[in-house]
Amino acid sequence: MEKGLSAKLRDAIKRLLRRPIVDEAAVAEFVKDIQKALIVADVDVKLVLDLSNRIRERVLKKPPPPGVSLRDHVIYVVYEELTNLLGKDRYRISISPGRGHVLLLVGIQGSGKTVSAVKLARWFSKRGLRAGVVCADTYRPGAYQQLVQYAKPYHIEVYGDPTASDALRVAKEGVEFFRKRKYDIIVVDTAGRHKKEDALMQEMRLLYKKLNPDCVGLVISADMGQQAGPLAAAFHQIAPVGFIILTKMDGTAKGGGALSAIAATGARVAFLGTGEKVDDFEEFVPSRFVARLLGLGDLEGLLERVKQAQLQVTSREARRMLRGKITLEELVSRLEQVRRMGPLTKLLSYLPGGMMLPDEVFKELDKLDEKLKRWRAILNSMTRAAKENPRILNAS
Ligand SMILES: Nc1nc2c(ncn2[C@@H]2O[C@H](COP(=O)(O)OP(=O)(O)OP(=O)(O)O)[C@@H](O)[C@H]2O)c(=O)[nH]1
Ligand SMILES: [Mg+2]
Incomplete structure (x- = not known):
């Protein structure tokens, strides 16, 4: 579906990701690629120009949120703007069963x-x-x-x-x-x-x-x-x-x-x-x-998974974390909560640009999944006292 448009947009993203640095010129080039793709897909020229202005404005005038690279930020902005252009909200027919x-x-x-x-x-x-x-x-x-x-x-x-x-x-x-x-x-x-x-x-x-x-x-x-x-x-x-x-x-x-x-x-x-x-x-x-x-995977699916995993921290845990007194048990269970959202590599593929990361990243994450399983097995075999204070293990 929409093969032509999709291939062109993906190529534009790949070109952006391949650049050693993402600067103003790179963003301009990227926006131009997107414009071409949309015009070939018969999107109204005025809509395309409005969209590219908004992308440039959002990307260049405001820094990306903390922890987000400019690359991922650009792609996320394009994702949001395209979503607005093509329809924004979904439509749901409400049906009362049996009513004809x-x-x-x-x-x-x-x-x-x-x-x-x-x-x-x-x-x-x-x-x-x-x-x-x-x-x-x-x-x-x-x-x-x-x-x-x-x-x-x-x-x-x-x-x-x-x-x-x-x-x-x-x-x-x-x-x-x-x-x-x-x-x-x-x-x-x-x-x-x-x-x-x-x-x-x-x-x-x-x-x-x-x-x-x-x-x-x-x-x-x-x-x-x-x-x-x-x-x-x-x-x-x-x-x-x-x-x-x-x-x-x-x-x-x-x-x-x-x-x-x-x-x-x-x-x-x-x-x-x-x-x-x-x-x-x-x-x-x-x-x-x-x-x-x-080619970004399903972002909505990701948000849903985050909700399902219910990353809840109790106030006791929060206090202990702040005091730097988090136990091994708590650390592993936190990591496991993240893990519950799915394999870590799968989670990454839901993020903008995630699939474009080098293969090594995926290999490392696979190893982390494995390590997590091993840590859990070790923890289960430890006594409560050792879990609370692992130093006693060295003493024995
Ligand atoms: N490839 C493709 N063909 C479709 C699709 N939807 C309908 N068609 C084809 O379009 C042609 C017309 O479909 P119909 O369902 O008869 O269209 P209609 O609106 O009922 O036509 P009229 O009753 O004559 O007004 C048929 O050959 C369908 O197979 C689609 O999503 N993809
Ligand atoms: Mg008909």
Whole structure:
């Protein structure tokens, strides 16, 4: 996904990391590399210029936080700024199980609505919810058969009437059908329409008003690039768009342009289509997406792990540490708490620039993991008195 953009951004980072010193000129060069990568990915030039100004400003005007190298600081700033550019927050659909939550999918012809309707139903059913799909496309010949073909292998139920010409009627019947059966999610697939096709846009307005869906999902193909922004805005005027599914992220270098243009309108991309198969579908989490683009591992995952490891220090321990009276037992258990977050080498790969460190660092850390295990074994075999005061070991 976004292979072109990702490769270019990673190359820029590698070039920065290879430099013996990171100074103003190196930062300028790095920012230029990033600009080129984003412009090729069809991100709006003004957005790119704003972003590069902010990166330069943040990196050169303020020193990095204590303990962070300028190199890592630059990469972290780029990570944050790109995350803001591509969407900032994630979107989560809130669902009350058993209520028959209606998601109305709309979009232009060929954007990927029909396959995305099934992808979405499959995504929810993998999470333990019952999801069905209604075919409310009464224009496209074979629309119902197409839905069934996608849905059948995954045992997803489809409601439709291939002979119907009234989209609203079929949509209503479909919702009723699934609600009676206590489904959690009802995805409604509709006909493709263009913002200039008045009659079809009116039909969409009617569907929105009379069907009263819980949420409208707009399906946009990533190859629209920057055009995705105005398109999202045009649909939003007719039916308030709750979330966007950006499809065909696998087949275009313009995904960055589409994501940034949508983010600039304030709309939210919730899912990405990443291939033709029903399982080629993922939630869009901007921070995770950008971390992956930059090859930084999963920063959110790291924060989560830190929380899980619950690095808590009791007040007694804190006092002893301050007095320099920390016992071997306490020292090893502190190290073990850090260790609980995962192997030390894995932890390092979560940090900006972590994967780019020389191999020797990883080898040393592996050894540290080993040492920690050995220390624990030795400690367990020691008496309490020896642990509290290791000097008595020498005396014996
Ligand atoms: N590679 C790739 N192809 C996709 C993706 N999503 C949809 N497609 C393809 O795009 C084409 C159109 O998909 P449909 O789901 O029929 O699109 P639609 O919006 O329902 O089309 P209409 O009903 O005619 O408006 C199909 O060939 C899909 O396989 C995706 O994420 N990646
Ligand atoms: Mg369709």
